Amino acid sequence: MAVCRLGENSDVYVYQSVEGGFDCGGCILGRNNFNAADENAILEHLKEHRAAGHKVPNEAFRELGADFKP
Numbered sequence: 001m002a003v004c005r006l007g008e009n010s011d012v013y014v015y016q017s018v019e020g021g022f023d024c025g026g027c028i029l030g031r032n033n034f035n036a037a038d039e040n041a042i043l044e045h046l047k048e049h050r051a052a053g054h055k056v057p058n059e060a061f062r063e064l065g066a067d068f069k070p
Contacts, residue, residue, distance in 0.1 A: 003042070004060040011054040014042060028054065039064045 003014040003022065013025040017035060022042040024034040029048060036042035043064055046056050 003063050004057050009055055010057050010060075012046070012049050012056055012060075014046070014060060024049075 001016050003016070004010045004012060006013045011028060015023055015025065017023045019035075021035055021037045022039070024031070024036070024042070024045055026032065027034040029045075029052060034045060036045055043061065043066055046060060046064075049056050
């Protein structure tokens with residue numbers, strides 16, 4: 001299941017990994033494919049994307065159950 005996909009409103013592609021956790025495919029933070037063990041780790045990673053000025057849809061944060069306003 002994709003949390004968010006590349007597109008007009010998103011610079012990131014995050015999906016559930018078949019090995020567990022979440023992957024940030026083709027991560028543009030210079031990490032190629034980033035793997036996060038759980039929802040908290042991928043939320044922190046998405047915050048890094050936002051801090052770098054990348055577009056991350058608010059829906060991705062809601063999908064992951066974030067309890068803050070991104």
